Amino acid sequence: GAGVSQTPSNKVTEKGKYVELRCDPISGHTALYWYRQSLGQGPEFLIYFQGTGAADDSGLPNDRFFAVRPEGSVSTLKIQRTERGDSAVYLCASSPLSGVDEQFFGPGTRLTVL
Amino acid sequence: KNQVEQSPQSLIILEGKNCTLQCNYTVSPFSNLRWYKQDTGRGPVSLTIMTFSENTKSNGRYTATLDADTKQSSLHITASQLSDSASYICVVSARTNTDKLIFGTGTRLQVFP
Numbered sequence: 001g002a003g004v005s006q007t008p009s010n011k012v013t014e015k016g017k018y019v020e021l022r023c024d025p026i027s028g029h030t031a032l033y034w035y036r037q038s039l040g041q042g043p044e045f046l047i048y049f050q051g052t053g054a055a056d057d058s059g060l061p062n063d064r065f066f067a068v069r070p071e072g073s074v075s076t077l078k079i080q081r082t083e084r085g086d087s088a089v090y091l092c093a094s095s096p097l098s099g100v101d102e103q104f105f106g107p108g109t110r111l112t113v114l
Numbered sequence: 115k116n117q118v119e120q121s122p123q124s125l126i127i128l129e130g131k132n133c134t135l136q137c138n139y140t141v142s143p144f145s146n147l148r149w150y151k152q153d154t155g156r157g158p159v160s161l162t163i164m165t166f167s168e169n170t171k172s173n174g175r176y177t178a179t180l181d182a183d184t185k186q187s188s189l190h191i192t193a194s195q196l197s198d199s200a201s202y203i204c205v206v207s208a209r210t211n212t213d214k215l216i217f218g219t220g221t222r223l224q225v226f227p
Contacts, residue, residue, distance in 0.1 A: 105157030
């Protein structure tokens with residue numbers, strides 16, 4: 001079956017621009033996570049959705065970052081007024097019910113802010 | 115502060131050899147510990163998940179151990195193959211209402227022929 005997919009695979013943008021990153025979780029998975037991974041580092045938690053609601057958004061670095069999951073399936077991570085420090089790989093993961101289940105990761109979106 | 119530390123940072127071995135990667139954590143309250151394999155340019159893939167009561171768990175040539183008293187874990191890779199070249203990330207889940215994962219920085223393993 002299809003795994004977690006993310007689009008685009010690569011995104012290059014200029015400082016100050018707005019970007020949207022999309023995540024398609026595994027069908028039927030109610031939990032969805034966004035992580036950010038800088039070069040040579042492990043992923044850092046950003047936000048966790050249980051269904052349509054954000055159960056934990058404590059990892060979002062500031063109010064330029066926002067994520068939605070309006071129908072409890074596809075999620076979009078939105079970044080306003082991008083900064084060079086936002087450059088990283090943004091990973092999405094889903095799991096059947098909650099975090100105690102195995103999380104299945106997508107391939108990530110590499111964001112480069114020039 | 116909840117932290118996960120891994121050693122070594124990088125490791126080079128010859129094909130066919132064994133190796134052991136280490137993980138120390140200071141996560142409380144502890145829920146479970148996972149080892150992930152991450153190939154370059156790909157998302158992490160789960161190798162093992164261990165709860166507090168489990169001391170060891172195997173997945174093919176990968177064997178993970180957990181000592182919850184000393185808060186240490188290891189991942190042993192037997193008879194390494196070229197395809198084992200990847201980053202191996204230790205991840206600890208804190209037992210909160212959202213079971214947040216805390217990731218280590220990984221060990222970068224390179225297997226040479």
